Amino acid sequence: MNEHRSGPVRSTAAREAILDATSRLFHNQGYDRLTIEGIAKEAGVGKQTIYRWWPSRGALIGECLAEGRLIPVDFVVPDTGSLAADVETWLRSVLSILEAPEGGALLRSLVAAATEDAGVGAHLGESLGVEKYLTERLHGGIRDGQLAEGAPVEQLGRAILGAIIVESLGREAHDPESIVQLTRYLFAPGAAPR
Numbered sequence: 001m002n003e004h005r006s007g008p009v010r011s012t013a014a015r016e017a018i019l020d021a022t023s024r025l026f027h028n029q030g031y032d033r034l035t036i037e038g039i040a041k042e043a044g045v046g047k048q049t050i051y052r053w054w055p056s057r058g059a060l061i062g063e064c065l066a067e068g069r070l071i072p073v074d075f076v077v078p079d080t081g082s083l084a085a086d087v088e089t090w091l092r093s094v095l096s097i098l099e100a101p102e103g104g105a106l107l108r109s110l111v112a113a114a115t116e117d118a119g120v121g122a123h124l125g126e127s128l129g130v131e132k133y134l135t136e137r138l139h140g141g142i143r144d145g146q147l148a149e150g151a152p153v154e155q156l157g158r159a160i161l162g163a164i165i166v167e168s169l170g171r172e173a174h175d176p177e178s179i180v181q182l183t184r185y186l187f188a189p190g191a192a193p194r
Helices: 012-029 036-043 047-053 057-066 083-099 103-116 118-127 130-143 153-169 176-187
Strands: none
Touching: 012 036, 012 047, 012 057, 036 047, 036 057, 057 103, 057 118, 083 103, 083 130, 083 153, 083 176, 103 118, 103 153, 118 130, 118 153, 130 153, 153 176
């Protein structure tokens, strides 16, 4: 059992019920229609129980995301020796979310949740492997001479994540290949000054 702030000890069963209900409702109806009242009813708890442990629905989404309840795939970036190929492999696995049924809606809902709770945005980057795996691989690219010394790897990772998010927001003309082309350009041998 965990303690949150100075409040009462969380019931493991109630916590699981709340997070399961949040995840299920988020997938079924999206962020815009997700309410604390609906989560409480689905979980069989009172609204006050939820608010005691999470200050907002965005915080709940952030925790679900951090625990792999919304995007359960582990997006590790391979290291085959080719930075461009490895980033493309990772990117294609991330883009498979957008191409899956309701994948674009999931990502748009996560972006909406991130506007309410900055933690959701941080957890999104972590869930997709940007903060850890992509950054590590980009540092490896510097080490191997495939990326310029001093390249801003954290910013590159965030820029790629931003491109993915912008692509998810374009509901009609969805073109994931444009992001793949962008990364090919960024990480092609000789593309950046060494």
